[in-house]
């Protein structure tokens with residue numbers, strides 16, 4: 001058991017979860033080795049079905065691993081479930097829907113469930129409601145709150161007992177862009193100002209890019225990349241797109257660009273795409289070189305890599321397109337394959 005406060009707050013070894021679906025094994029998470037340090041803000045990024053929620057549900061004790069181990073806040077997720085639950089907050093997908101209870105009462109009840117006396121529970125509720133800009137909505141039934149307000153209430157409820165670690169499963173899915181940004185700001189504040197370690201899942205590239213210290217890209221149950229967004233993108237270089245009025249010029253430019261160290265060059269008719277590190281700096285000298293040999297560049301654009309480019313490079317698929325093509329069938333199947341473990345999940349981790 002890791003009781004060292006400066007050690008990782010999450011440590012897994014070959015963490016694995018297999019489900020059985022239509023009589024066949026589904027390897028949702030395959031041998032995850034993970035370390036998260038105290039105070040990090042980590043995003044699991046991946047398409048639907050990648051294994052993000054399953055990972056979170058194992059780390060929050062909601063479902064048991066098939067094999068492998070995980071320690072959260074120094075406690076084993078199988079043998080010391082109660083201790084893990086005391087140390088963490090968890091906001092699952094779609095909590096708080098449709099309650100007739102008032103928002104404030106909901107927070108107070110949770111605080112009471114964590115053993116606080118009434119006065120302390122009231123004070124904690126007011127503090128959290130203010131922190132999440134919910135004070136003026138606190139006396140409305142939860143069912144009348146907007147999607148963004150409900151999500152913020154979910155996070156506030158998850159924080160009632162001042163957990164060291166907060167797990168958020170797709171916190172901004174379904175929110176409009178403004179509410180999404182608002183929630184992201186609250187999550188960053190929680191991390192920066194209170195020092196709470198945050199582990200969230202998302203399939204929004206921009207979200208992972210904008211707020212996470214570290215992005216763990218997961219696909220088919222495997223971690224395929226784990227680094228800061230900046231380093232992941234820098235590894236791919238910039239995309240320099242060149243346009244020519246003449247196909248011979250484009251051919252000559254492609255040959256010249258191919259001599260740049262580490263460059264990948266693709267030509268399509270009169271267009272040339274060059275993927276190269278420090279493309280922004282190299283573009284000007286490339287244009288000058290070409291001009292010196294009589295080749296005029298008609299159009300040039302330089303774009304930094306996005307996390308979608310990273311995902312495409314790693315998997316051959318666009319994550320943005322995977323999100324758009326997520327089939328109704330998959331969601332439908334999952335809804336009908338409820339396991340015993342998920343029933344436990346419904347009973348709630350924070351109660």
Ligand SMILES: Nc1ncnc2c1ncn2[C@@H]1O[C@H](COP(=O)(O)OP(=O)(O)OP(=O)(O)O)[C@@H](O)[C@H]1O
Nearest residue numbers: 019021026028047048049050051052053054337339
């Ligand atoms: N209870 C279950 N029974 C059977 N299969 C399951 C169950 N839960 C998850 N799976 C399968 O495990 C795989 C990983 O699912 P998981 O929900 O962890 O993915 P995810 O990355 O969180 O995706 P999403 O964004 O859709 O939540 C998928 O193939 C999914 O269908």
